[in-house]
Amino acid sequence: MASTVIDSKVFGALFGSDRMKEIFSDENLVQCWLDTEAALARAQAKLGMLPNEIAEEITKKAKSEFLNIEEIGEIYKSSITIVPLLKVFKKALDNNAGEFVHWGATSQDIVDNGLILQIRQAHIEIEKLVKDAYLHALNISEKYKDTVMPGRTHVIHALPITFGFKTAIWAAELKRHLDRLEEIKPRLFVGQFAGAVGTLASQAEKGLEIQKLMMEDLGLNIPVISWHPSRDHIAEFINLLALISGTIGKINHEILSLQRTEIGEVEEPFFMGKIGSSTMPHKRNPQVCENIIALTRNIRSQAPLAVEVMNCENERDWSCEISEWDFVPRSCILMATALEKTNDVLENMIVYPKKMEENLDKLHGLMLSEKVMLHLGQKLGRLTSHEIVYETCMKAFQEGKHMKEALLENETVAKNFTEDEIAEMLDPKKYTGLSDVLVERVLNNK
Known part of the structure; x- marks a missing residue:
C-alpha cells in the first residue's frame, strides 16, 4: 500500500x-x-x-x-x-x-558501497536528462535567435532582446551543470571497504589488496582512507542536484510568467483533453510548470539536510546513514521527474512570436529610452541627456503619449533630431545589441 x-x-x-x-x-x-x-x-x-x-x-x-x-x-x-x-x-x-x-567487512562498508552504486546509476540518468534539456534549449535558441521580444528587468520592460537570447542563457547554465556532473565523478564514485572503525584491522595483511580488487571489480575509485564518518561527497551531490533544480525551477517559472494572459508570449505544451479547471472550461493553466516548480522546491530543501548530515560523531554514526537513506532517493527521484517533465515542456513549448512583437510597444516607445539618451548624450553629455530623456519619459507615461510624440514636443530633442531619426531610434528590432552573436557563441560552445 x-x-x-x-x-x-x-x-x-x-x-x-x-x-x-x-x-x-x-x-x-x-x-x-x-x-x-x-x-x-x-x-x-x-x-x-x-x-x-x-x-x-x-x-x-x-x-x-x-x-x-x-x-x-x-x-x-x-x-x-x-x-x-x-x-x-x-x-x-x-x-x-x-x-x-x-x-572482514563491517555493515557500513556494504551499505555505503551499495549507496554509491545506486547513486552512480542515478547520476547516469540525471546526466542524460540534463543533457537532453541542454540540447532542447540550444534548439530553441537557434530557432528563435532573431525573434525580438521585450527584455524585462524587475518585471518591467527594459530593452529588446531575442527569445533565442533568453533561452541561450538557459542553455549556458545547463551546460555548466553538465560540467559539474562530470567534475564530481572522481570524488563521488568512491567505494567503501574499511572494517569496523575504518582501519581494516580484520584484514590488515591483505586489506588494501582486497580493497583494490573490489573497487576494480565494481568500477569504483579506491578510497584513500575510510569515509564512514565523512559524508561531504554525498552532500556535494545533493547540493549539485539543488543547483540543477534551481535552474530547472527558474526556467519553468519563466515560462509560467510569460504564459500570463497579459503577456501570452509562450505556453507550456497543450493538447485537447488537457483540463485546466473543473469550473472554468476556458482555462489553459501552466499546470506542468507549476508541478515542476513544486518538485524543484522540494529538491532544494534537501540540500541543507545533506550538509547537516556531515556532522557525524566519532568513527561511525548511523544517524547520518539513516538520513541519507531517505533524502538521497527522494532527491534523485524528484530531480529525474522534474527533468523529464521539463524536457517535454522545452521540446513541445508553444511560442507566440506575434505576441512578442505586439508586446514590444506596450510602453509606447519608452523601452528605447536608453538608445535616445545615448544618441542625445553624444551632443549634450550623458547626465544632461539622461535628465532630459527621463523627464520626457515620465511626461509621456503620465499623459499616455507615445515616446515619439513626447520627444518631438521637447525643444532640445527636436532641435537635435529629425522626426525620421527619432522614429529610427524607437525601432526595437534595431536595438537588440549582440543578441545574435551571443547566441552563436552559446551554440558553438557545445
Whole structure:
C-alpha cells in the first residue's frame, strides 16, 4: 500500500520517475549490497583467502531474485545493520558458503558501497536528462535567435532582446551543470571497504589488496582512507542536484510568467483533453510548470539536510546513514521527474512570436529610452541627456503619449533630431545589441 506521493497510484505521475524508482527500489538496493558482497568474496578468493568454489557460489546466488526481501524487512525491525541481508542470503547459499560471506567487512562498508552504486546509476540518468534539456534549449535558441521580444528587468520592460537570447542563457547554465556532473565523478564514485572503525584491522595483511580488487571489480575509485564518518561527497551531490533544480525551477517559472494572459508570449505544451479547471472550461493553466516548480522546491530543501548530515560523531554514526537513506532517493527521484517533465515542456513549448512583437510597444516607445539618451548624450553629455530623456519619459507615461510624440514636443530633442531619426531610434528590432552573436557563441560552445 503506497503511503507517499512518490509511490502513490493517485499522485505518482506528478512525483515519481519510473526509471529512478527502479534504481532506488528495494530490489535494486539489495542487489547493490549483494554486488558488493560478491565482489568482496571474489577479491578474497583471488588472494587465496577463500576457496574459489565458495566465491563462485556467493557470486552465483548474489541475485536479489533469490532472496525474500520482505523477510529482510522483518529482521530490520530489530536491526539496522547488514545482518538482515546476511541472514536471508545465507539461506540461499549451498556448500556452507554463507559462513564466508562478509568476511572482514563491517555493515557500513556494504551499505555505503551499495549507496554509491545506486547513486552512480542515478547520476547516469540525471546526466542524460540534463543533457537532453541542454540540447532542447540550444534548439530553441537557434530557432528563435532573431525573434525580438521585450527584455524585462524587475518585471518591467527594459530593452529588446531575442527569445533565442533568453533561452541561450538557459542553455549556458545547463551546460555548466553538465560540467559539474562530470567534475564530481572522481570524488563521488568512491567505494567503501574499511572494517569496523575504518582501519581494516580484520584484514590488515591483505586489506588494501582486497580493497583494490573490489573497487576494480565494481568500477569504483579506491578510497584513500575510510569515509564512514565523512559524508561531504554525498552532500556535494545533493547540493549539485539543488543547483540543477534551481535552474530547472527558474526556467519553468519563466515560462509560467510569460504564459500570463497579459503577456501570452509562450505556453507550456497543450493538447485537447488537457483540463485546466473543473469550473472554468476556458482555462489553459501552466499546470506542468507549476508541478515542476513544486518538485524543484522540494529538491532544494534537501540540500541543507545533506550538509547537516556531515556532522557525524566519532568513527561511525548511523544517524547520518539513516538520513541519507531517505533524502538521497527522494532527491534523485524528484530531480529525474522534474527533468523529464521539463524536457517535454522545452521540446513541445508553444511560442507566440506575434505576441512578442505586439508586446514590444506596450510602453509606447519608452523601452528605447536608453538608445535616445545615448544618441542625445553624444551632443549634450550623458547626465544632461539622461535628465532630459527621463523627464520626457515620465511626461509621456503620465499623459499616455507615445515616446515619439513626447520627444518631438521637447525643444532640445527636436532641435537635435529629425522626426525620421527619432522614429529610427524607437525601432526595437534595431536595438537588440549582440543578441545574435551571443547566441552563436552559446551554440558553438557545445
